[in-house]
Amino acid sequence: xxxxxxxxxxxxxNNTHGLQLKSYWEDDEAVATWEPKxxxxxxxxxxxxxxxxxxxxxxxxxxxxxxxxxxAGDTNQHSMHVTGRISVxxxxxxxxxxxxxxxxxxxxxNENKITVSxxxxxxxxxxxxxxxxxxxxxxxxxxxxx
Amino acid sequence: xxxxxxxxxxxxxNNTHGLQLKSYWEDDEAVATWEPKxxxxxxxxxxxxxxxxxxxxxxxxxxxxxxxxxxAGDTNQHSMHVTGRISVxxxxxxxxxxxxxxxxxxxxxNENKITVSxxxxxxxxxxxxxxxxxxxxxxxxxxxxx
Numbered sequence: 001x002x003x004x005x006x007x008x009x010x011x012x013x014n015n016t017h018g019l020q021l022k023s024y025w026e027d028d029e030a031v032a033t034w035e036p037k038x039x040x041x042x043x044x045x046x047x048x049x050x051x052x053x054x055x056x057x058x059x060x061x062x063x064x065x066x067x068x069x070x071x072a073g074d075t076n077q078h079s080m081h082v083t084g085r086i087s088v089x090x091x092x093x094x095x096x097x098x099x100x101x102x103x104x105x106x107x108x109x110n111e112n113k114i115t116v117s118x119x120x121x122x123x124x125x126x127x128x129x130x131x132x133x134x135x136x137x138x139x140x141x142x143x144x145x146x
Numbered sequence: 147x148x149x150x151x152x153x154x155x156x157x158x159x160n161n162t163h164g165l166q167l168k169s170y171w172e173d174d175e176a177v178a179t180w181e182p183k184x185x186x187x188x189x190x191x192x193x194x195x196x197x198x199x200x201x202x203x204x205x206x207x208x209x210x211x212x213x214x215x216x217x218a219g220d221t222n223q224h225s226m227h228v229t230g231r232i233s234v235x236x237x238x239x240x241x242x243x244x245x246x247x248x249x250x251x252x253x254x255x256n257e258n259k260i261t262v263s264x265x266x267x268x269x270x271x272x273x274x275x276x277x278x279x280x281x282x283x284x285x286x287x288x289x290x291x292x
Binding site: 058085087143 | 188189190191192194195196197199200201203204207228229230231232233234235236238239288289291
């Protein structure tokens with residue numbers, strides 16, 4: 001399926017400590033692959049659940065922002081979507097020694113909120129499934145709000 | 147309040163890339179403090195939501211395992227509790243430039259499942275709240291299951 005464009009993600013390509021997740025569209029599904037490092041373990045050979053939540057959060061907000069920009073036809077908006085709520089269900093231990101694939105799609109979208117469903121696979125086995133509810137914020141106000 | 151003992155946490159004190167979270171009991175509440183590093187950002191000055199989920203996951207499972215051991219009066223059990231489901235609600239941006247406090251307590255406990263509620267504070271401001279549902283697994287079988 002054709003790649004329609006890369007998404008910007010929370011971790012950011014310039015954060016050398018970040019997860020450096022890269023995503024692309026496959027039709028209406030946003031897909032990302034990522035390779036765990038040895039220190040991302042929870043137990044020997046098993047990926048940490050917090051890292052899984054971080055991947056789903058990053059890929060979920062990236063998908064929401066890309067969907068919002070696509071919908072508005074404008075990539076220079078003053079608003080952005082940030083995570084309001086995340087839930088992750090861990091279906092089985094996720095192996096540490098092979099690449100993972102994240103597959104996300106928008107399940108609900110209105111002016112102020114975009115909800116994204118995101119599954120994580122090791123080979124063809126679904127290891128975790130999550131939902132990210134993002135809320136629209138004014139970018140300048142949000143960055144000043146801390 | 148008296149400290150009753152340190153908990154073991156997912157990130158592990160020997161993982162130099164880990165978050166090195168340390169927890170202790172204050173009566174029936176498990177408390178941890180943690181200081182963000184500059185590269186844990188989501189945006190300038192604001193902590194990444196995935197790191198927040200990781201902290202709540204680690205502190206939640208640490209609390210569940212400590213509560214299980216305390217309840218059983220036996221720290222050498224062959225079972226342990228791992229995360230089955232986590233949900234986090236982000237209430238406001240979490241500042242990056244000061245220590246955070248996590249406060250957790252057990253809300254439900256039976257033979258196979260322990261649920262923990264966990265709040266994250268910056269100074270006295272609650273920035274995020276989460277729930278971690280942990281499930282009891284046989285340690286040896288779980289570690290072989292990947």
